[in-house]
Amino acid sequence: MERMLEEMVRDLLGAAPDDQTLRAVEGWRRAWRREWERVESFDLGDEDLPAPLWCWPP
């Protein structure tokens, strides 16, 4: 997991993160996934289009 994250950050930002940043990203990912559960468990239907396709900007 750590290696995968490191590659992901390096590929996307063009820089290898230091160990401390990498550990922090792992922690952030865990917190984000907990928060994201609220979206995963949210009842999105077929009619729920991404906002930019129908109501954004307001």
Next chain:
Amino acid sequence: MVLAAVSADLTALAAAVRTGRLSAVDLVERCLERIRATEERLRAFIHVDVEGAREAARQRDAEARRGQIRGPLHGIPLAVKDLFDQAGLPTTAGAAIRRGHRAKTTATAVQRLLDAGAVVIGKTNLHEFAFGVTSVNPHFGAVANPWDPERVAGGSSGGSAAAVAVGCCAAALGTDTGGSVRIPAALCGVVGLKPTFGRVSRHGVVPLAWSFDTVGPLARSVADAALLLSVLAGPDPQDPLTGRSAPFGPQVPPAPPSFRIGRLRGPLFDEGLDVEVGTALERACTLLARAGGRVEEVGVEAALAGQAAQTTILFAEASTYHRRAYPGRLAEYGPDVRELLAAGATIPATAYVDAQRVQGVVIRQTRRLLADFDALICAAVPVQAPLIEEVDPARGEGWRRARAPLSRLTRLFNLTGLPAVAVPVGRARSGLPLGVQLAAAPGEEARLLAIAAVLEAAAGWTLPALP
């Protein structure tokens, strides 16, 4: 002691300059003196344009003597968050990476202020790249709260809020992507307006997240914020989002004799609320009810899912911008922004799209509410300003715990694009100011500010002279 350079509202100041009772040169000199007296303590400015401001003030005075008044801000000294380009000046965005930058052109919002006669006195300090809510900046110093210099001013437009609160300028420009105008406004006891997304041009502003970045004023009063919006709002061919932006009148219209206020309730709005912040919110609701408002409790079912969606979109877009703008330079950011940018790069595309679908659901729910209510109300910031030493990334992990509470109540209105204003309503026992937040339907800034002015007057809030 050098007292605040500015203690009058914009309309009064502009009238005094226009009629020659006050010279723009004197006003600018007082601001410069005030900045010199407070800067070591507050660190509100990254660049003070001493000579540029003096020269502009001399020109405005000469024009006024000839009867040539540029606009409603003629000769008024303003400050601009150091995220906006102004030709010839640096735009550091609060980042070491951009220390050598010099802008070749001027941001549309700044140009509109200049065209209206304003004198830009300097560029204000901020959270690095506006990606944070404390304005504890590792490269330019932590902006201190003028009410208690041991505490943060909030962010990311912390320097703008502190400069206005302490009277270094008449008003200031900020940006708001997750609360960056309203959070520091609430913590520093000034008015902070985030207009409807797309109402004010973002051309010439260093982006944080394109889906939410909004330009807005920080001011001493609701009336001042309205006057500034009247100058700032309008279409700009260089920002296609402003195509439908309607003009805004310079004055706050009177509130209707009766109006409906939806008080937001639910876990997002009620949990983690500081007792004194909660009391201030109760009092604001009572004052609005006495002034003709019908206050009813309302909820936004998807509010918590919306928080996750806003985080996802904001972080993914911020990382996308920085990946191209500053490739391979991760080590040059401060530790908190470095970490957040790296984290944003790991968000999957599927999550980004689902977040936009949730955004649509939350927008639908808030629109339904605003069909029945003139405005929504909640606290602006659920907690009081934390100590700088507790949230300084160089001194520990506290910034992680502070980040979410500080922006907890502002982000919903970035996700929905609604206009929202932070209004100070009183002070805590500690002496720190307390603010509440009002929001209205898209494009309804006139109604929003009318109700905000009613609350401001009922609360009896005026910005005191701070040391």
